[in-house]
Amino acid sequence: MRIAVEGCMHGDLDNVYKTLQYMETINNYKIDLLLCCGDFQAVRNEKDMESLSVPRKYREMKSFWKYYSGQEVAPIPTIFIGGNHEASNYLWELYYGGWAAPNIYFLGFAGVVKFGNVRIGGLSGIYNARHYHLGHYERAPYNESTIRSVYHVREYDVHKLMQVEEPIDIFLSHDWPCGITDHGNWKELVRYKQHFEKEIQDGTLGSEAAAQLLEKLKPSYWFSAHLHCKFSALVQHGEGGPLTRFLALDKCIPGRRFLQVFEIESGPGPFEIQYDQEWLAITRKFNSIFPLTSRSASFGGVQLDLQDCRQWVQSKLENRGAKPFEFARTVPCFDPSKSVSIGAFSENPRNPQTESFLQFLELPYLLDNATESREVPQSPASMNYRGPDADSEEIPIDDVDELEELEEVDDAENKIEKS
Secondary structure, three states: EEEEEEOOOOHHHHHHHHHHHHHHHHOOOEEEOEEEEOOOOOHHHHHHHHOOOOOOHHOOOOHHHHHHHHHOOOOOOOEEEOOOEEHHHHHHOOOOOOOEEEEOOOOOOOOEEEEEOEEEEEOOOEEOOOOOOOOOOOOOOOOOOOOHHHHEEEHHHHHHHHHHOOOOEEEEOOOOOOOHHHHHHHHHHHHHHHHHHHHHHHHEEEEEHHHHHHHHHHOOOEEEOOOOOEEEEEEEEEOOOOOOEEEEEEEEEOOOEEEEEEEEOOOOOOOOOOEEEEHHHHHHHHHOOOOOOOOOOOOHOOOOOHHHHHHHHHHHHHHHHOOOOOOOOOOOOOOOOOOHHHOOOOOOOOOOOHHHHHHHOOOOOOOOOOOOOOOOOOOOOOHHHHHOOOOOOOOOOOOHHHOOOOOOOOOOOOEEOOO
């Protein structure tokens, strides 16, 4: 199986797919799957733009709406996670994962799926210690605070991933696991990213949650983005233990290393996205403590024996099959020929995919539950935290404000580095 990995998409689907098709032509091979490591920007219309955490003057429709509307169809099956520049209202509709557009699958806030017999896991968002132990209290329409906290990784989602026992082949995160630079050439990294050096020396560069998952899951491959540069590392899990090959990729602009193609052993196919039995069992087991306010989840009340739950899920999958529920549009799509006011859109709808998924697992729909508070008080200790998403500077490096216009593909060697 041949897989392409892309760093930060920033809504430039057209150009990424053109680059991949060019690669297929000049190399005379077929790419079976595209993985995107966040900042996908699945913006469907003008209202979604209001949930996109970027400076207002840089809010731009980009090209996802074409794929949502059906005007274009992704030429390669695509799986993506969320980053810190997303249409968070839409991703919340698909909290458990689902088709964001035909042939484009969102892995959810946390998730595991199979593509053929390759097992792919992922964690959306970025780590921020101030919000890590809180529940998912944010709801659209977001204010200046919640539009930034909604994409912060939560302990609840990480805890579910920590229950995974079966081997993971590939894992995706937006920010890097904390400490990953110890396993690669960090001195070369700081030659052109000098402002990383202090955080590397202090051990604060990256996500503590992702580091925990790396230690627990030990996937064969781990891909990240967020810091807008290419960096590789090789993690040895204990003496004689398994290896994880780590690669971070850049954002999608000319002259940057934002794509990588590699091959992984797999069965003969068919190559299609399918639900993962173990992950469905974990989802069902922990949904009863889904924290939907600022209060953290209470993990003590969950029995960790998943065997009965797995047998139940297996029976359900045998009866229905493991293909995800079909894509469904829930809002009008952007029309470049018309000007539409934000007030013309209905409030946040339920996504039929999510409803069907929950009915399949015999779980209640909770995503539109009212919250106890729009604001979360911050303690003085938490206010002192200065991570990569601190309030004074959302991204201290290569801010999205400075994104350049991506040009048409004219020199693939200038944009990609083949494996």
